[in-house]
Amino acid sequence: MPTRKVLLKYPEHLIKEPVLFQMAKQFDVMPNIRRARVTETVGEIVAELEGAADNLAAGIRYLEERGVQVQPLEGDVVE
Protein backbone atom coordinates (compact mmCIF):
# COMPACT_ATOMS: atom_id res chain seq x y z
CA MET A 1 0.00 0.00 0.00
CA PRO A 2 1.36 3.47 -0.84
CA THR A 3 2.20 5.76 2.06
CA ARG A 4 2.63 9.51 2.37
CA LYS A 5 4.52 11.28 5.15
CA VAL A 6 2.79 14.56 5.87
CA LEU A 7 2.77 17.52 8.20
CA LEU A 8 -0.80 18.63 8.87
CA LYS A 9 -1.51 22.10 10.18
CA TYR A 10 -4.89 22.89 11.69
CA PRO A 11 -6.15 26.43 12.00
CA GLU A 12 -7.77 27.33 15.32
CA HIS A 13 -11.36 26.56 14.33
CA LEU A 14 -10.48 22.99 13.34
CA ILE A 15 -8.39 22.00 16.36
CA LYS A 16 -11.39 20.51 18.19
CA GLU A 17 -12.76 18.74 15.10
CA PRO A 18 -11.94 15.08 14.42
CA VAL A 19 -10.97 15.93 10.83
CA LEU A 20 -8.26 13.30 10.48
CA PHE A 21 -10.51 10.55 11.83
CA GLN A 22 -13.33 11.57 9.48
CA MET A 23 -10.96 11.52 6.53
CA ALA A 24 -9.61 8.13 7.57
CA LYS A 25 -13.09 6.63 7.76
CA GLN A 26 -14.46 8.19 4.63
CA PHE A 27 -11.51 7.33 2.37
CA ASP A 28 -10.21 4.16 4.02
CA VAL A 29 -6.85 5.72 4.78
CA MET A 30 -4.88 4.65 7.85
CA PRO A 31 -3.10 7.47 9.68
CA ASN A 32 -0.07 6.56 11.78
CA ILE A 33 0.66 9.59 13.97
CA ARG A 34 4.32 10.13 14.87
CA ARG A 35 4.25 13.55 16.49
CA ALA A 36 1.61 16.12 17.42
CA ARG A 37 1.48 19.53 19.08
CA VAL A 38 -1.35 21.89 19.79
CA THR A 39 -1.29 25.51 20.93
CA GLU A 40 -4.16 27.94 21.41
CA THR A 41 -4.15 29.05 17.80
CA VAL A 42 -2.77 26.18 15.73
CA GLY A 43 -2.39 22.42 15.78
CA GLU A 44 0.26 20.32 14.09
CA ILE A 45 0.30 16.59 13.35
CA VAL A 46 3.15 14.67 11.75
CA ALA A 47 1.82 11.42 10.35
CA GLU A 48 2.17 8.70 7.77
CA LEU A 49 -0.97 8.08 5.74
CA GLU A 50 -1.43 4.65 4.21
CA GLY A 51 -4.01 3.67 1.63
CA ALA A 52 -4.71 2.99 -2.03
CA ALA A 53 -3.19 5.72 -4.20
CA ASP A 54 -6.57 7.15 -5.26
CA ASN A 55 -7.85 7.14 -1.69
CA LEU A 56 -4.71 8.89 -0.46
CA ALA A 57 -5.05 11.62 -3.03
CA ALA A 58 -8.77 12.06 -2.33
CA GLY A 59 -8.20 12.03 1.42
CA ILE A 60 -5.52 14.70 1.21
CA ARG A 61 -7.79 16.80 -1.00
CA TYR A 62 -10.54 16.39 1.60
CA LEU A 63 -8.24 17.62 4.38
CA GLU A 64 -7.25 20.64 2.32
CA GLU A 65 -10.87 21.42 1.52
CA ARG A 66 -11.71 21.32 5.22
CA GLY A 67 -8.96 23.92 5.79
CA VAL A 68 -6.08 21.75 6.97
CA GLN A 69 -2.74 22.63 5.37
CA VAL A 70 -1.01 19.49 4.11
CA GLN A 71 2.76 19.66 3.68
CA PRO A 72 4.67 16.69 2.24
CA LEU A 73 7.38 15.58 4.66
CA GLU A 74 9.44 13.10 2.79
CA GLY A 75 10.95 15.32 0.20
CA ASP A 76 10.29 18.24 2.48
CA VAL A 77 12.37 21.11 1.17
CA VAL A 78 14.29 23.83 2.93
CA GLU A 79 15.74 26.91 1.40
Add this chain to the structure above:
Amino acid sequence: MSCVRGLRCKECGRDYPIAAVYVCEFCFGPLEVQYNYEQAAQSMTRDAIAARPRNLWRYRELLPLDGEPTDGLQSGFTPFIRAHNLARELGVRDLYIKNDGVNFPTLSYKDRVVPVAIAKAKELGFDTVGCASTGNLANAVAAHGARAGLRRYIFIPTGLEAGKVMGTLVYQPTLVAVEGNYDDVNRLCSEITNKYHWAFVNVNMRPYYTEGAKTYGFEVGEQLGWRAPDNLVCPVAGGTILPKIWKSFHELERLGLIPSVRTRMFAAQAATCAPVVTAVHRGSDIIPPMKPAPLAESVDTSLRIGNPADGPYVVQAVRQSDGWAEMATNEEIIAAMQLLARTEGIWTETAGGTTLAVAKKLIEQGRIRRDETTVICITGNGLKTLEAVRERLGKPIPIAATLAAFEERVLGA
Protein backbone atom coordinates in the same frame (compact mmCIF):
# COMPACT_ATOMS: atom_id res chain seq x y z
CA MET B 1 40.75 13.92 9.23
CA SER B 2 36.95 13.96 9.30
CA CYS B 3 35.37 14.77 12.66
CA VAL B 4 31.91 13.67 11.52
CA ARG B 5 30.23 11.11 13.77
CA GLY B 6 26.95 10.62 11.95
CA LEU B 7 23.45 12.03 11.72
CA ARG B 8 21.01 12.63 14.58
CA CYS B 9 17.29 13.38 14.57
CA LYS B 10 16.65 16.89 15.82
CA GLU B 11 13.33 15.87 17.34
CA CYS B 12 13.81 12.47 18.96
CA GLY B 13 17.60 12.15 19.08
CA ARG B 14 17.93 8.85 17.20
CA ASP B 15 21.28 8.32 15.43
CA TYR B 16 21.80 7.42 11.77
CA PRO B 17 24.90 6.73 9.66
CA ILE B 18 25.97 9.25 6.98
CA ALA B 19 23.88 8.70 3.82
CA ALA B 20 21.46 10.50 1.52
CA VAL B 21 18.74 10.47 4.19
CA TYR B 22 17.14 13.48 5.74
CA VAL B 23 14.15 12.53 7.85
CA CYS B 24 14.02 10.28 10.89
CA GLU B 25 12.25 7.00 10.19
CA PHE B 26 10.48 7.12 13.53
CA CYS B 27 9.28 10.68 14.07
CA PHE B 28 9.96 12.14 10.60
CA GLY B 29 12.04 14.90 12.20
CA PRO B 30 14.98 16.41 10.28
CA LEU B 31 18.45 14.91 10.66
CA GLU B 32 21.51 16.92 11.62
CA VAL B 33 25.24 16.16 11.37
CA GLN B 34 27.06 15.29 14.61
CA TYR B 35 30.76 15.97 15.17
CA ASN B 36 33.51 14.87 17.51
CA TYR B 37 34.32 18.25 19.06
CA GLU B 38 37.25 17.01 21.13
CA GLN B 39 38.94 15.88 17.94
CA ALA B 40 38.06 19.12 16.12
CA ALA B 41 39.48 21.21 18.97
CA GLN B 42 42.91 19.68 18.49
CA SER B 43 43.43 21.11 15.02
CA MET B 44 41.08 24.13 15.15
CA THR B 45 43.10 26.70 17.01
CA ARG B 46 42.99 30.42 16.23
CA ASP B 47 46.51 30.32 14.81
CA ALA B 48 45.89 27.25 12.69
CA ILE B 49 42.72 28.74 11.25
CA ALA B 50 44.41 32.08 10.54
CA ALA B 51 47.00 30.28 8.39
CA ARG B 52 44.42 28.58 6.20
CA PRO B 53 43.06 29.74 2.81
CA ARG B 54 40.30 32.32 2.98
CA ASN B 55 37.41 30.20 1.78
CA LEU B 56 34.54 28.36 3.39
CA TRP B 57 36.62 25.24 4.07
CA ARG B 58 38.65 27.20 6.60
CA TYR B 59 36.46 25.55 9.27
CA ARG B 60 36.36 22.19 7.59
CA GLU B 61 36.53 20.07 10.73
CA LEU B 62 32.97 21.24 11.38
CA LEU B 63 31.76 20.57 7.84
CA PRO B 64 30.46 17.15 6.78
CA LEU B 65 33.05 16.07 4.23
CA ASP B 66 35.28 12.98 4.35
CA GLY B 67 37.84 13.82 1.68
CA GLU B 68 39.61 16.91 0.41
CA PRO B 69 37.23 19.65 -0.75
CA THR B 70 37.34 20.44 -4.46
CA ASP B 71 34.22 22.63 -4.70
CA GLY B 72 33.73 26.23 -3.63
CA LEU B 73 37.43 26.90 -3.16
CA GLN B 74 36.78 30.56 -3.98
CA SER B 75 33.53 30.77 -2.00
CA GLY B 76 33.07 32.23 1.46
CA PHE B 77 35.25 34.53 3.54
CA THR B 78 33.27 37.54 2.37
CA PRO B 79 33.88 41.13 3.50
CA PHE B 80 33.00 42.14 7.03
CA ILE B 81 32.95 45.88 7.52
CA ARG B 82 32.37 48.29 10.36
CA ALA B 83 29.52 50.47 9.09
CA HIS B 84 30.33 53.89 10.54
CA ASN B 85 28.05 55.91 8.28
CA LEU B 86 25.08 53.62 8.69
CA ALA B 87 25.68 53.48 12.45
CA ARG B 88 25.53 57.27 12.61
CA GLU B 89 22.33 57.27 10.58
CA LEU B 90 20.68 54.67 12.83
CA GLY B 91 22.06 56.15 16.03
CA VAL B 92 24.01 53.12 17.21
CA ARG B 93 27.62 52.82 18.29
CA ASP B 94 29.01 49.58 16.96
CA LEU B 95 27.50 48.28 13.73
CA TYR B 96 28.84 45.72 11.24
CA ILE B 97 27.82 44.40 7.84
CA LYS B 98 28.71 40.87 6.75
CA ASN B 99 28.41 41.09 2.99
CA ASP B 100 27.54 37.86 1.19
CA GLY B 101 26.22 39.96 -1.68
CA VAL B 102 29.73 39.58 -3.04
CA ASN B 103 30.11 35.89 -2.34
CA PHE B 104 31.69 33.98 -5.23
CA PRO B 105 30.59 33.15 -7.85
CA THR B 106 26.82 33.82 -7.67
CA LEU B 107 26.67 36.72 -5.22
CA SER B 108 24.63 35.31 -2.35
CA TYR B 109 24.90 33.25 0.81
CA LYS B 110 23.90 30.21 -1.24
CA ASP B 111 27.54 30.03 -2.41
CA ARG B 112 28.23 28.53 1.02
CA VAL B 113 25.58 25.83 1.29
CA VAL B 114 25.76 24.62 -2.30
CA PRO B 115 29.48 23.68 -2.44
CA VAL B 116 29.03 21.64 0.74
CA ALA B 117 25.95 19.87 -0.65
CA ILE B 118 27.62 19.23 -4.00
CA ALA B 119 30.84 17.98 -2.44
CA LYS B 120 28.84 15.58 -0.31
CA ALA B 121 26.67 14.52 -3.27
CA LYS B 122 29.85 13.57 -5.14
CA GLU B 123 31.14 11.61 -2.14
CA LEU B 124 27.82 9.76 -2.01
CA GLY B 125 28.12 8.91 -5.72
CA PHE B 126 25.50 11.14 -7.36
CA ASP B 127 25.93 12.48 -10.91
CA THR B 128 22.82 14.71 -10.95
CA VAL B 129 21.93 17.55 -8.63
CA GLY B 130 18.76 19.59 -8.28
CA CYS B 131 17.03 22.15 -6.13
CA ALA B 132 13.79 24.01 -5.46
CA SER B 133 14.63 27.67 -5.31
CA THR B 134 13.38 31.22 -4.91
CA GLY B 135 16.23 32.28 -7.21
CA ASN B 136 19.54 32.60 -5.44
CA LEU B 137 19.85 28.89 -4.81
CA ALA B 138 19.11 28.25 -8.48
CA ASN B 139 22.05 30.47 -9.45
CA ALA B 140 24.39 28.70 -7.05
CA VAL B 141 23.41 25.14 -8.00
CA ALA B 142 23.66 26.03 -11.69
CA ALA B 143 27.16 27.50 -11.33
CA HIS B 144 28.79 25.19 -8.78
CA GLY B 145 27.18 22.18 -10.45
CA ALA B 146 28.58 23.27 -13.82
CA ARG B 147 32.11 23.42 -12.47
CA ALA B 148 31.68 20.05 -10.75
CA GLY B 149 30.55 18.54 -14.07
CA LEU B 150 27.16 17.42 -12.78
CA ARG B 151 23.79 17.27 -14.51
CA ARG B 152 21.48 19.90 -13.03
CA TYR B 153 17.68 20.08 -12.72
CA ILE B 154 16.60 23.36 -11.22
CA PHE B 155 13.05 24.31 -10.22
CA ILE B 156 11.82 27.85 -9.61
CA PRO B 157 8.39 29.46 -9.34
CA THR B 158 7.25 31.51 -12.34
CA GLY B 159 7.63 35.28 -12.20
CA LEU B 160 11.10 35.60 -10.63
CA GLU B 161 13.28 38.63 -11.40
CA ALA B 162 15.12 38.55 -14.73
CA GLY B 163 18.50 38.67 -12.99
CA LYS B 164 17.82 35.47 -11.12
CA VAL B 165 16.45 33.68 -14.17
CA MET B 166 19.27 34.74 -16.51
CA GLY B 167 21.77 34.23 -13.73
CA THR B 168 20.72 30.59 -13.79
CA LEU B 169 20.24 30.00 -17.53
CA VAL B 170 23.70 31.27 -18.38
CA TYR B 171 25.23 28.15 -16.77
CA GLN B 172 23.01 25.97 -19.00
CA PRO B 173 21.26 23.70 -16.52
CA THR B 174 17.76 22.34 -17.13
CA LEU B 175 15.72 25.16 -15.63
CA VAL B 176 12.05 24.50 -14.93
CA ALA B 177 9.61 27.30 -14.07
CA VAL B 178 6.73 25.79 -12.11
CA GLU B 179 3.31 27.42 -12.08
CA GLY B 180 2.59 28.61 -8.57
CA ASN B 181 4.69 29.84 -5.67
CA TYR B 182 7.74 28.37 -3.97
CA ASP B 183 5.63 26.12 -1.80
CA ASP B 184 4.17 24.52 -4.92
CA VAL B 185 7.69 24.06 -6.30
CA ASN B 186 8.67 22.46 -3.01
CA ARG B 187 5.77 20.04 -3.19
CA LEU B 188 6.67 18.96 -6.73
CA CYS B 189 10.35 18.54 -5.87
CA SER B 190 9.47 16.30 -2.96
CA GLU B 191 7.68 13.97 -5.35
CA ILE B 192 10.57 14.06 -7.82
CA THR B 193 13.06 13.28 -5.07
CA ASN B 194 11.07 10.25 -4.08
CA LYS B 195 11.13 8.92 -7.62
CA TYR B 196 14.53 9.80 -9.11
CA HIS B 197 17.97 9.11 -7.74
CA TRP B 198 19.16 12.70 -7.79
CA ALA B 199 20.84 14.78 -5.13
CA PHE B 200 18.44 17.61 -4.39
CA VAL B 201 20.65 19.95 -2.44
CA ASN B 202 17.84 21.18 -0.20
CA VAL B 203 15.95 17.90 0.04
CA ASN B 204 17.95 14.70 0.44
CA MET B 205 21.26 16.58 0.79
CA ARG B 206 19.70 18.91 3.33
CA PRO B 207 21.59 17.73 6.44
CA TYR B 208 24.86 18.53 4.62
CA TYR B 209 23.64 21.59 2.74
CA THR B 210 22.46 23.36 5.88
CA GLU B 211 25.80 22.81 7.62
CA GLY B 212 27.43 25.03 5.00
CA ALA B 213 25.46 27.99 6.40
CA LYS B 214 27.45 27.75 9.63
CA THR B 215 30.47 29.19 7.81
CA TYR B 216 28.73 32.58 7.71
CA GLY B 217 28.69 32.57 11.52
CA PHE B 218 32.22 31.18 11.88
CA GLU B 219 33.48 34.05 9.75
CA VAL B 220 31.54 36.64 11.76
CA GLY B 221 33.13 35.25 14.94
CA GLU B 222 36.62 35.35 13.50
CA GLN B 223 36.25 38.70 11.73
CA LEU B 224 34.86 40.32 14.85
CA GLY B 225 38.14 39.41 16.59
CA TRP B 226 37.06 36.04 17.95
CA ARG B 227 33.85 36.95 19.69
CA ALA B 228 30.15 36.76 18.93
CA PRO B 229 28.16 40.01 18.58
CA ASP B 230 25.54 41.16 21.10
CA ASN B 231 22.89 41.23 18.36
CA LEU B 232 22.57 39.68 14.94
CA VAL B 233 19.81 40.45 12.44
CA CYS B 234 19.23 37.76 9.82
CA PRO B 235 16.76 37.22 6.96
CA VAL B 236 14.52 34.15 7.08
CA ALA B 237 13.03 32.21 4.18
CA GLY B 238 13.12 28.43 4.68
CA GLY B 239 14.86 28.92 8.01
CA THR B 240 18.28 27.48 7.25
CA ILE B 241 20.75 30.23 7.94
CA LEU B 242 19.55 31.80 11.19
CA PRO B 243 19.62 28.65 13.33
CA LYS B 244 22.92 27.62 11.74
CA ILE B 245 24.57 30.93 12.63
CA TRP B 246 23.29 30.43 16.16
CA LYS B 247 24.77 26.92 16.13
CA SER B 248 28.08 28.14 14.69
CA PHE B 249 28.60 30.59 17.56
CA HIS B 250 28.03 27.80 20.07
CA GLU B 251 30.45 25.53 18.24
CA LEU B 252 33.12 28.27 18.34
CA GLU B 253 32.43 28.65 22.05
CA ARG B 254 32.64 24.92 22.60
CA LEU B 255 36.03 24.79 20.90
CA GLY B 256 37.24 27.61 23.14
CA LEU B 257 37.71 29.94 20.17
CA ILE B 258 35.36 32.65 21.48
CA PRO B 259 34.09 33.65 24.94
CA SER B 260 30.61 32.60 26.01
CA VAL B 261 27.88 33.51 23.56
CA ARG B 262 25.34 36.13 24.64
CA THR B 263 24.09 36.98 21.16
CA ARG B 264 20.43 37.85 20.66
CA MET B 265 19.18 36.52 17.32
CA PHE B 266 16.69 38.64 15.37
CA ALA B 267 14.71 37.30 12.42
CA ALA B 268 13.66 39.46 9.46
CA GLN B 269 10.89 38.75 6.95
CA ALA B 270 8.88 40.78 4.47
CA ALA B 271 5.38 41.70 5.60
CA THR B 272 4.06 40.09 2.40
CA CYS B 273 5.20 36.68 3.69
CA ALA B 274 6.03 36.52 7.38
CA PRO B 275 5.00 33.16 8.84
CA VAL B 276 8.00 32.94 11.17
CA VAL B 277 7.61 36.50 12.47
CA THR B 278 3.94 35.77 13.08
CA ALA B 279 4.82 32.68 15.11
CA VAL B 280 7.32 34.63 17.22
CA HIS B 281 4.81 37.40 17.85
CA ARG B 282 2.19 34.87 18.90
CA GLY B 283 4.65 33.14 21.21
CA SER B 284 4.04 29.91 19.32
CA ASP B 285 6.64 27.48 18.07
CA ILE B 286 4.29 26.17 15.42
CA ILE B 287 4.55 28.10 12.18
CA PRO B 288 1.00 29.11 11.24
CA PRO B 289 -0.30 27.96 7.86
CA MET B 290 0.12 30.95 5.58
CA LYS B 291 -0.07 31.80 1.90
CA PRO B 292 2.30 34.51 0.65
CA ALA B 293 0.73 37.72 -0.70
CA PRO B 294 0.39 37.70 -4.52
CA LEU B 295 3.65 38.08 -6.40
CA ALA B 296 2.63 41.43 -7.88
CA GLU B 297 2.31 42.83 -4.36
CA SER B 298 5.61 41.40 -3.07
CA VAL B 299 8.86 43.31 -3.50
CA ASP B 300 10.84 40.60 -1.77
CA THR B 301 10.75 37.28 -3.61
CA SER B 302 13.91 35.72 -2.19
CA LEU B 303 12.26 35.20 1.19
CA ARG B 304 8.83 34.29 -0.17
CA ILE B 305 8.26 30.91 1.48
CA GLY B 306 4.94 30.30 3.23
CA ASN B 307 5.86 26.85 4.61
CA PRO B 308 9.40 27.22 5.96
CA ALA B 309 10.68 23.72 6.68
CA ASP B 310 13.10 24.89 9.37
CA GLY B 311 10.86 27.68 10.64
CA PRO B 312 10.41 26.04 14.06
CA TYR B 313 14.17 26.10 14.59
CA VAL B 314 14.28 29.81 13.81
CA VAL B 315 11.62 30.39 16.46
CA GLN B 316 13.62 28.22 18.86
CA ALA B 317 16.89 30.14 18.30
CA VAL B 318 15.12 33.49 18.59
CA ARG B 319 13.50 32.44 21.85
CA GLN B 320 16.59 30.77 23.38
CA SER B 321 18.67 33.82 22.58
CA ASP B 322 16.10 36.26 23.95
CA GLY B 323 15.80 37.82 20.51
CA TRP B 324 12.77 38.87 18.49
CA ALA B 325 11.39 38.98 14.94
CA GLU B 326 9.99 41.76 12.82
CA MET B 327 8.68 42.30 9.31
CA ALA B 328 9.20 45.11 6.80
CA THR B 329 6.77 46.59 4.28
CA ASN B 330 7.60 46.93 0.58
CA GLU B 331 8.28 50.64 1.07
CA GLU B 332 10.57 50.02 4.04
CA ILE B 333 12.48 47.34 2.12
CA ILE B 334 13.20 49.61 -0.83
CA ALA B 335 14.10 52.56 1.40
CA ALA B 336 16.55 50.35 3.30
CA MET B 337 18.21 49.13 0.08
CA GLN B 338 18.76 52.77 -0.84
CA LEU B 339 19.95 53.65 2.67
CA LEU B 340 22.62 50.94 2.61
CA ALA B 341 23.82 52.02 -0.82
CA ARG B 342 23.91 55.69 0.14
CA THR B 343 25.71 55.20 3.47
CA GLU B 344 28.01 52.23 2.92
CA GLY B 345 28.30 51.86 -0.83
CA ILE B 346 26.73 48.40 -0.74
CA TRP B 347 23.99 47.47 -3.16
CA THR B 348 22.00 44.60 -1.70
CA GLU B 349 18.95 42.83 -3.04
CA THR B 350 15.50 42.90 -1.50
CA ALA B 351 16.36 40.33 1.19
CA GLY B 352 19.11 42.67 2.41
CA GLY B 353 16.67 45.57 2.32
CA THR B 354 14.29 43.53 4.46
CA THR B 355 17.03 42.76 6.97
CA LEU B 356 18.24 46.34 7.29
CA ALA B 357 14.67 47.69 7.51
CA VAL B 358 13.99 45.27 10.34
CA ALA B 359 17.26 46.18 12.09
CA LYS B 360 16.23 49.82 11.96
CA LYS B 361 12.85 48.97 13.44
CA LEU B 362 14.40 46.91 16.25
CA ILE B 363 16.72 49.77 17.14
CA GLU B 364 13.77 52.19 17.23
CA GLN B 365 11.85 49.73 19.42
CA GLY B 366 14.77 49.59 21.84
CA ARG B 367 15.09 45.82 21.37
CA ILE B 368 18.55 46.38 19.92
CA ARG B 369 20.42 48.63 22.33
CA ARG B 370 22.32 51.52 20.84
CA ASP B 371 25.53 50.89 22.81
CA GLU B 372 25.90 47.23 21.82
CA THR B 373 27.63 45.41 18.97
CA THR B 374 25.24 44.52 16.16
CA VAL B 375 25.82 42.54 12.96
CA ILE B 376 23.45 42.89 10.02
CA CYS B 377 23.45 39.92 7.66
CA ILE B 378 23.49 41.02 4.03
CA THR B 379 23.01 37.83 2.04
CA GLY B 380 22.37 38.85 -1.57
CA ASN B 381 23.24 41.32 -4.35
CA GLY B 382 21.17 44.20 -5.71
CA LEU B 383 22.04 43.48 -9.33
CA LYS B 384 19.66 40.52 -9.19
CA THR B 385 16.61 42.54 -8.17
CA LEU B 386 16.69 45.55 -10.49
CA GLU B 387 12.91 45.41 -10.77
CA ALA B 388 12.50 46.48 -7.14
CA VAL B 389 14.26 49.83 -7.57
CA ARG B 390 13.89 50.56 -11.28
CA GLU B 391 11.21 53.21 -10.85
CA ARG B 392 12.82 54.76 -7.77
CA LEU B 393 16.29 55.84 -8.75
CA GLY B 394 15.63 58.79 -11.04
CA LYS B 395 17.39 59.18 -14.39
CA PRO B 396 20.80 60.39 -15.53
CA ILE B 397 20.88 64.06 -16.59
CA PRO B 398 21.01 64.11 -20.40
CA ILE B 399 23.27 66.79 -21.92
CA ALA B 400 25.06 67.62 -25.17
CA ALA B 401 28.83 67.02 -25.14
CA THR B 402 29.75 70.64 -24.45
CA LEU B 403 31.08 72.47 -21.40
CA ALA B 404 28.29 74.99 -21.71
CA ALA B 405 25.65 72.27 -21.56
CA PHE B 406 27.34 70.73 -18.53
CA GLU B 407 27.43 74.03 -16.70
CA GLU B 408 23.91 74.94 -17.62
CA ARG B 409 22.13 71.62 -17.13
CA VAL B 410 24.21 70.07 -14.35
CA LEU B 411 25.69 72.88 -12.31
CA GLY B 412 22.72 75.12 -13.00
CA ALA B 413 25.04 78.04 -13.70
